[in-house]
Amino acid sequence: MLRAGGTAADAAVAAVLATCVAETVYTGLGGGGFATYFDAATGAVTCLDFFVAVPGTDGDRVAGPMLAVDVFFGGVPQVYSIGGASVAVPGVPVGCGEVHRRWGRLPWADLVAPALELARTGVALPPAHARTLDACAPALAHGEGAAVYSHRGKLLQGGDLLFHPGLATAMAALAAEGPALFHTGSYAPLLVEAVRAAGGALGPRDLADYRVLETPVDRATLAGHQVRARHDLSRTVDTIAALPGDLPVLPRPARAVAVAAALRDRGRQKIGDTTNVSVVDTDGNACVITTTMGLGAAVWLPGLGVNLNSMLGEGELITDGLAPGVRMSSNMCPLVVIDDEGALAVAAGSAGASRIRTALVDTLIGVLVDGVDMPTAIARPRFHVVDDTVHAEPGYPRDELAALADAGWRINGWPELNHYFGGVTAVGVGGAAGDPRRDGVGLLL
Structure with a gap:
């Protein structure tokens, strides 16, 4: 097209x-x-439900x-x-x-x-x-x-x-x-x-x-960039806004503890049969x-x-107030990230039900804070928090898991990268990539 x-x-x-x-x-x-649409000429961001x-x-x-x-x-x-x-x-x-x-x-x-x-x-x-x-x-x-x-x-x-x-x-x-x-x-x-x-x-x-x-567009700042998206059931943008302002300079183990606290997910870990296009x-x-x-x-x-x-x-x-004609809530959160000059930095979304927020936050931290390219940011091992347990994919840094354990989190190691941890597709300053957990692809034309 x-x-x-x-x-x-x-x-x-x-x-x-x-x-x-x-x-x-x-x-x-x-x-x-x-759907979330960014108009480069005007800088307007529109979210459709x-x-x-x-x-x-x-x-x-x-x-x-x-x-x-x-x-x-x-x-x-x-x-x-x-x-x-x-x-x-x-x-x-x-x-x-x-x-x-x-x-x-x-x-x-x-x-x-x-x-x-x-x-x-x-x-x-x-x-x-x-x-x-x-x-x-x-x-x-x-x-x-x-x-x-x-x-x-x-x-x-x-x-x-x-x-x-x-x-x-x-x-x-x-x-x-x-x-x-x-x-x-x-x-x-x-x-x-x-x-x-x-x-x-x-x-x-x-x-x-x-x-x-x-629908209204929420916004939060991460590493000098504006993240804009709808207000989803998991409050993705609110979570980003709650991250420590000194996140980019925190040692990685301390950062992992801060991110885990922001991402705590109270018991919701259903399968996410969802897909995304960016x-x-x-x-x-x-x-x-x-x-x-x-x-x-x-x-x-x-x-x-x-x-x-x-x-x-x-x-x-199933939330309070559902009645005939009422729009249901969702964890889905297609988003865009705007740099300090008003240009697009990242367009991203994810599958994964309650892990959508986790997958998107981790990817954005990878690209905007760690400076890795998009394929690396999406493919690297993630963790997701449910109640007091950190579910971690194999290969997640041991020193960060140790810091999480010292902070009181229980660690549950998974044997492989798994679609449980989401399915990000994104285009931006670090390139284009789809999530290997769901056989995603990224194309640059």
């Missing part, structure tokens, strides 16, 4: 739609997300029970719920459409074309995605998903073909009819029928009334889009290869 003269928004939207084919372990057209909303505004249905499934993560079983009652109002198609409307310049159909081609052929499943699939199979490979994510009774492995029958039909319709296809377009009745047949409460009014929202164009504009469908509800649009989100079955997203 960039080579064709498109903007960062064009490229980001096209990439997101491609992930709805190639990364359906993490995301899809039936999910929701957020197209995350899922609570259904039920039609008032003519009461959702039935959800189906509980056990998913093992870090060796510990965690209960999630799927089924029609777990489906919230999706936002990915109209969210992508709004990003394109505001900041794109290529034709909409051109942005859908790569996803359509991938849907026709299928894609090789990356090994990291296969490992996620293995953990999430009770939800993803349930019901109709079994035929998609397994072959002859065996889950897909890295390198196997991931193919969604009917998804090419859905993508072709999205290209022809536009972003409103699933909300007020020809597929809206099909979506309602599928969810209600599975016991959900989603109705026509829920879809027709859904809107992409513009793009910067030649004009210096940036577009970062993070999307997810949770584990997937195992409710598929008949003949279209589209799995719907399971957000109402994600325990950590």
Whole structure:
């Protein structure tokens, strides 16, 4: 899209739609997300919310029970719920459409074309995605998903073909009819029928009334740079603002203790089936889009290869005040970093549920404080704090772990780099990179 003269928004939207084919372990057209856009000419930062909303505004249905499934993560079983009652109002198609409307310049159909081609052929499943699939199979490979994510009774492995029958039909319709296809377009009745047949409460009014929202932009200073992003459930920007001002000159062990204290995560460590795209164009504009469908509800649009989100079955997203029509909260935090001259320094986002904040903070410290390049900052070992325990990847500096232990933290060493610790993709002064934990890539054109 960039080579064709498109903007960062064009490229980001096209990439997101491609992930709805190639990364359906993490995301899809039936999910929701957020976008952050930096306009280089004006310095303006805009955050858009197209995350899922609570259904039920039609008032003519009461959702039935959800189906509980056990998913093992870090060796510990965690209960999630799927089924029609777990489906919230999706936002990915109209969210992508709004990003394109505001900041794109290529034709909409051109942005859908790569996803359509991938849907026709299928894609090789990356090994990291296969490992996620293995953990999430009770939800993803349930019901109709079994035929998609397994072959002859065996889950897909890295390198196997991931193919969604009917998804090419859905993508072709999205290209022809536009972003409103699933909300007020020809597929809206099909979506309602599928969810209600599975016991959900989603109705026509829920879809027709859904809107992409513009949200306030938080800001914090790190190493002389301004970090700007939405106010997420984990308070990423607030965490950065709470870091010690002398962080750049603290000895690394002392810094680790300070960062751990800021990142303390009270008991939330659910799986994060999320993906992120970060793009910067030649004009210096940036577009970062993070999307997810949770584990997937195992409710598929008949003949279209589209799995719907399971957000109402994600325990950590159930907050006070949820009612029909209310937008749900999320840990997702696509962000931009601006230098002291007002130019873009970093555009980044991450997957990983409650570890999104951890992964982003660690990456920004790597690039802005330690001065390492983007691939190094993203790939180096991380730690994440839950209650009084520091979960650390192999290779994390021993002297820093010792300082954390001396400060009273329990240390839990993991045997390998793991998708548990997030999935950052970023472009900036240190280059472009994707997270090896999720087979991410970075490209400089």
